[in-house]
Amino acid sequence: xxxxSMIAGAVFILALAAYSLVLWRRVWRTEQQRQQQxxxxxxxxxxxxxxxxxxxxxxxxxxxxxxIRIKVLLDHYxxxxxxxxxxxxxxxxxxxxxxxxxxxxxxxxxxxxxxxHERLLAELELQHKQASVQAIxxxxxxxxx
Numbered sequence: 001x002x003x004x005s006m007i008a009g010a011v012f013i014l015a016l017a018a019y020s021l022v023l024w025r026r027v028w029r030t031e032q033q034r035q036q037q038x039x040x041x042x043x044x045x046x047x048x049x050x051x052x053x054x055x056x057x058x059x060x061x062x063x064x065x066x067x068i069r070i071k072v073l074l075d076h077y078x079x080x081x082x083x084x085x086x087x088x089x090x091x092x093x094x095x096x097x098x099x100x101x102x103x104x105x106x107x108x109x110x111x112x113x114x115x116x117h118e119r120l121l122a123e124l125e126l127q128h129k130q131a132s133v134q135a136i137x138x139x140x141x142x143x144x145x
Contacts, residue, residue, distance in 0.1 A: 045077040046143060053140040057133070063125045067093040067132050074139070086138050089131040096124055 052073065056066035071090035074082040081087070100117045101109060109117075 049073050050143050053136050056136050064097055064121045087135050089128050089135050093128055
């Protein structure tokens with residue numbers, strides 16, 4: 001009877017070990033898939049940043065929009081890189097423009113309602129354009145390096 005109990009206990013322990021191995025392999029595979037997804041996302045963000053920085057430098061987009069879009073993508077691409085002092089100008093522009101409506105909300109504003117926002121954008125551009133161009137040039141070099 002004791003021998004039968006020991007055999008049953010050993011079988012139970014082996015079954016638990018096999019089940020834990022199956023679970024561990026699932027976790028490992030899931031983690032591998034997540035790492036692959038993160039790597040693919042990082043490549044996509046890198047490519048998008050390259051395009052945006054080129055568009056910004058060649059003035060193919062409005063200045064403030066470029067600063068904002070690049071800042072947001074940079075936060076997702078490499079948050080710590082975006083926190084470096086070289087890129088603080090992007091954060092300053094972002095913070096100063098957060099209250100300005102965008103997309104459909106901007107289109108819904110009357111010309112009179114847009115004027116104060118447009119003045120602010122012009123002032124910000126005068127204040128920060130040189131520093132933002134330098135920051136984005138540095139980022140562009142970093143991305144190509």
